[in-house]
Amino acid sequence: MVIMSQYGKVEHDSVVIMSQFEKVEHDSVVIMSQFEKVEHDSVLIMFQLE
Numbered sequence: 001m002v003i004m005s006q007y008g009k010v011e012h013d014s015v016v017i018m019s020q021f022e023k024v025e026h027d028s029v030v031i032m033s034q035f036e037k038v039e040h041d042s043v044l045i046m047f048q049l050e
Helices: 002-006 013-020 026-034 042-049
Strands: none
Touching: none
């Protein structure tokens, strides 16, 4: 949720992916924890996870 607050500028689709994170592979969780360090390009990864 904290990350979502920082990413309020991304598309609504990213919110859907967030709700799905509890179901996806552990690798996705690792990417989430890295979001605070990576560049804006990581947002593209969010859309790729779906």
